[in-house]
Amino acid sequence: MTAYDAHDEPAAEHGMTRRQLMRHAGWFGGAVVLTVAGGEVISRIAGARGSTAEAATATAGTGTAAGTAAADSGTLRFVQVSDSHIGFQGPANTDVAGSFTEAVNQVNSLGFRPDFVMHSGDLTHLSTAGQFDQVKQMMARLRTDRVFTVPGEHDSIGDAGRAYRRTFGTGTLGDGWYSFDTHGVHFVALVNTLSLEKLGHLGNDQIDFVRKDLAGLPSDTPVVVFSHIPLFAMYPKWGWSTDDALKVIALLRRFSSVTCLNGHVHQLFSKTEGNITFHSATTTAYPLPKPGRAPAPTPQVVPARQLKAALGIRSVGYHRGDRELAVKDERLA
Template sequence: MGHRDKGDRPGDRGRSGGIDRRGALHCMVWAGTGVLWGLSGGVPRSLGLVGDAMAAAPSGFTFLQISDSHVGFDKPANPNALGTLQEAVGRISALPQKPEFLIHTGDISHLSKPQEFDNADQVIGGAGLPVRYVPGEHDLLDDGTGQAYLDRYGRGSQGAGWYSFDAGGVHFIGLVNVVNLRAGGLGNLGHDQLEWLEDDLRGKSASTPIVVFAHIPLWTVYADWGWGTEDAAQALSYLKRFGSVTVLNGHIHQLMQKVEGDVVFHTAMSTAFPQPAPGSAPSPGPMTVPPDRLRSLLGTTRVSVLQGTKRLAITDSPLSAS
């Protein structure tokens, strides 16, 4: 689909603005709640969301990823998921260098209820930034069709909500892998979306930095819990010729990274609650920890590229000591 006009950007619910065309992906950081990426000279680098690191941020194109807000969740793992989302947005609003937009990698809501989406929109809108969304499985619970999600966030998208756009010299691709998801089953992209993806990438230069974002990881983190996408290999085959590919996901509510050739996979923390490490519990789901430990699991993660390599280096810094 290539470049979109500003008036036709799926999920763009904030302000529009000029894009600094000075390069490719440069940084990603977590604020216990979100991860800040920037673009500068085609190389991923990291900054902190708070303190001296962010104050020294270079000018350039930046965007921020948040994930798994689960607005409406109120169980012991986090009785106030809306409050921790507000905390995340407060940190975003306080940034001295404003990102150009946010990416939300799914599970905006917990039960797809209109009030949950309304509350999420109000809080996330407080960042004053455009937002690009892809759905999580919790956003498609309304009637199984995901129409409520599409009505709010899918303008200009294809199929179940997939789309692409160009910004800052980077090609962004939002994929949907949560339609018809079976309990405990792997995510799936489906034939139509895979054909669209192949066509979308056709004609793109191999030197174009690519950022792919979807809810469920595009690599198999833990098949027994459905933490992977069954037809991801086909999608990734279309990306092999590109020299810089970054894949951003949520769903598992914890930081994990994998590198395959020129592809870096990174999963995001939740703004709502942690989940257990793969295989460390009978099943996935909200993990209850003592209240004074919660923010130690919603911490800050700095991600950078070591000089001379395309791979990202990740350092986790919790919001509070464990």
Template sequence: MNDKTSRRDALKCLGMGAGTLFTLSSGVFGAVDLAEAATRGNVGAPLFVQISDSHIGFNKDANPDVTGTLKESIAMVNTLPVQPGFAIHTGDITHLSTAEQFDTAQQILSTLKTSELHAVPGEHDVTDGPGTEFFNRFGKASGGRGYYSFDSQGVHFVALVNVMNFKAGGLGALGDDQLTWLKNDLASRPASQPIVVFAHMPLWTIYEPWGWGTAEALDIAQMLRRFGSVIVLNGHIHQIVQKTEGNITFHTARSTAYPQPQAGVGPGPGPLKVPAGDLGKMLGISSISINRAGKLALTDKTLA
């Protein structure tokens, strides 16, 4: 089964530590060790970096210093030889959606050298229901509704919100209005344009009993199928899982705060306590670049 393969691959990535470069060529992803890729010199300027699941306000055993690890993650971005055009945060910026936690997070995120930040909410950011704190701070780009699109260096970016209005026992959901908006947004794009879609919860089904998926996953995949180069990014599960379906690569990011168990291991998707020396190997960011061949390439970097 695909999921099992993905999890095995994810473990392989975790074990590599230094990072793995995924190159997209004719719709097929190939994994190359980062050190090897660097010597080949074909890694282009980073288009953007992905930061996820910072959970500012969390203070339990799994990581008593989440502000420290977010700062380390940002330092890692700031020391990249070429600064990315912008950063995205794929949600769970805060742990409990309080104004104080958002203030702390924004202070730290403002130290990014790249000044542009695009953020989508995680369910931890909207526990008040309407997500007032989140949208007051990050909702301007979308007129307060959260989902929007923009273009950068020829790539079309789509930010989606799948953490509002959960149904009992359900997965993440876009809802009818957003799904219609997405269909219209993508309709006018040429199939040759590279597409990057990002949201907080997986936009594909990873593990339904824990809600690791999105109700409209099949509709979304159908809309993206005609494009030649697509990357779909999310956070939420605090570990890397990846799969490729035709020209679409689905990739989940590590957290900057704490790891979570693999799907179905233990009672639920809560913080996973690991030996202190191992934590940095399980936290990190992702960097997406366009290589010299004009293809999207994805690199994961860990804190340690």
């Protein structure tokens, strides 16, 4: 599946209105690197200084640095970026294209070539043709064989995501959802930014797709799920949740290793419920307030010299047998 040779898709009956959009603030997330070794999912964030060799040693079990490690068909490395919001104009970040360029450069400087890059939504700010074309061209600079995407609510303004699907929807089903397998890991990419009033929403058609998609998988298959809005109830008052996600979570309970990755909330957050771990990505555009510390999740303006300090990347190491992830957060390089 490629994100770039898109075909038109049928429109949904209901698109994102600006009133609905205002309930869901946007940002550009940091680069999350996940490695799969020996059937276990390990996560860390792209560009964390001093962590690349450590992560390669810990996760691949070879004792070699990531930049020189021999090819291992059983080891998967990919990158997540999120919420580039190309087209945003505001004092919280006067150059989101520059921020995205820094993130692309950071991915390209990892010391290894990711198997793929996933952009987890809000590629654009106002879903215009020009903004979609700009972000497509910027992502074409990523040194990877494949780029996958899911839409954010900012990618669906007024047209139920038709412009997004024209550019990035090749090979997808319904309103843009799909799945794929690589290196023994099953990936599911969901769309929960349509049909929403306050919370994210998946809908019966998509939940039925997930049910059929997972039905034939052995329970020891590692599963990674991408969405824009969190699948857990991070802060429903601000729309940071998905109203029918529990139906999908129930289908994932039988798997021994499940990782759910999202954007949208502009801050680092992790939560584990049994066999399922949720990771919200950090921001590289502008911060949003922590839940409940402001009337609404609006972009936070900080002094220009402090903006980089308010943005961040995360490294996460995992050793076979450990009970917890080792997380290291740093500011954007």
